[in-house]
Amino acid sequence: MRTMIEFPDFEEKLKKGELNNSYIFCGVDEGLMQDNIKSLVNKNVDKTFRELNYVQFDGSTVxxxxxxxxxETIPIMSDKKVILVYRAKFLGEGEDREDNKRFDKLIKYIENVPNFCILIVxxxxxxxxxxxxxKVKKLDKKTTVVRFDKLKGAALEKRVKSLFEKRGVEIGKIELKLFCDGLENNMNIISNEMDKLCSYTLDRGITKEDIIAMLPPKSDNDIFDLVDCISQKKPERALEILNELIFKGEKATYILFMIERQFNILFNLKLGVESGKNKDMLSKELKLNPYICEKMIAQSKRFSAKQLTNALEFCLNTEETLKSSSVSGKTEMELLIINTITA
Known part of the structure; x- marks a missing residue:
């Protein structure tokens, strides 16, 4: 009796060349499935004859x-061929008549796939x-079922770092964590955002500012309000906003970097105003929307230069602490807010 395996086990077998003639992939992360299919095809099908020996079928209408x-057709100028049936909704719990017919044909055939073929559904x-x-559980008794759950934490960061390296791009540990925390945990989305970030930075190393500039905007108004509460010394409301952000699914690391970015802009605005620059000059220099620039200039006046310097130092100290996986991100962010208000 076969047992469903997790995708890291499949990847290890793929590296060693220990492959079967058929697989069922299932799970929430289609991007991970596609990455592994691509690796399998690259390993088993010659590029020159790929169009002849790699055939895809749409599982919704197959x-x-x-x-x-x-x-059953032998490969052309190759030892192996790969057949893919993608998004096979007929493997779900539905009772659609046509889907059930597709499933019945698959389960009868899947143990008889020829040695020269690898079938993936x-x-x-x-x-x-x-x-x-x-249906998937029934297939598990006849073939290898591989489950693809979303990567999390260190495993996600390791995968993303390897994808950056394949693109020939360097990214630091802190920047990597910020990038992963700032996106939905989906490899297709992550890959698309990675391409945009690499195009934006070209041949240089990636900075925190690059990531914040390129990631989809999230909770900017909440961050502004949180910092505003700090400026008005309202710790209760600042902590409420922090808890709301965490409840929405924002990671402590991402919130920290957004707060740090806000304080950094406020510091530069304060210095700019004190040196005689006006709103138009500063919005152009700091690449801010003029309306947002005006609001942030008003906010910067509620802080002294020393308070903003202290706030940035607290952010850097919190950043160092959050590098440890043993600390509570929420607790460290609460301490940051209290320390910044009382300093």
């Missing part, structure tokens, strides 16, 4: 007889709570 016939869960269907 004719399983066509899939079986393609599997993948099914994407609708959400994190979805479990493998009874």
């Amino acid at each position: 004719d399983m007889d066509a899939v079986i016939n393609t599997c 993948y099914y994407v869960f609708e959400n994190d709570r979805e479990k493998p269907s009874n």
Whole structure:
């Protein structure tokens, strides 16, 4: 009796060349599935003849007889061929008649895939709570089922770092954490944002400012309000906003970098105003919308230069502390707010 495996186990087998003739992939992260399929195809199908020996079928409308016939046809100028049925919704719990027919044909054939062929059928869960269907469990007794759950924490950072390295781009530990924390945990989204960031920075190293500039905007108004509460010495409301951000799913690291960015802009605005620069000059120099620049100039007047310097120092100290996985991000952010208000 076969047992469902997790995708890191599959990746290890792929590295060693220990492959079977058929697989069912299932889980929430389609990007991870596609990455592994790409690696499998690169390893087993010659680039020159890829169009002939790598065939894809849309799982929502697939004719399983066509899939079986393609599997039975010998590869051309290659030892192996790969057949992919993607987004195979017929592996879900639905009772659609046509989907059930597709499933019946697949389960009867899957143990008979020829040695020269690798058949992959993948099914994407609708959400994190979805479990493998009874159909997938039945297939688990006949072939290898690989589960693709979302990467988290250090495992996600390791994967993303390796993808940056493949692109020939350097990224530091802090910048890597900021990038991962600032995005939805989905490899397709992460890969797209990575491409944009690499294009933006070209051949130089990636900075925190680059990441903040390029990531999709999140909770800017909340960060402004949080810093405003600090300026008005309202710790209760500042902590409420912090808790709201965390409840929305924002990571402590991301909130910290946004606060640090806000204080940095306020510091530069304060110095600029004191040196005689006006709103138009500062908005151009700091690349701020004129309306936002005006609001932030008003906010900067509630701080002294020393308070802003202290606030930035507290942010850097908190950043160092958050490098440790043993600390509570929420607690450290609360301490940052209290320390900044009382300093």
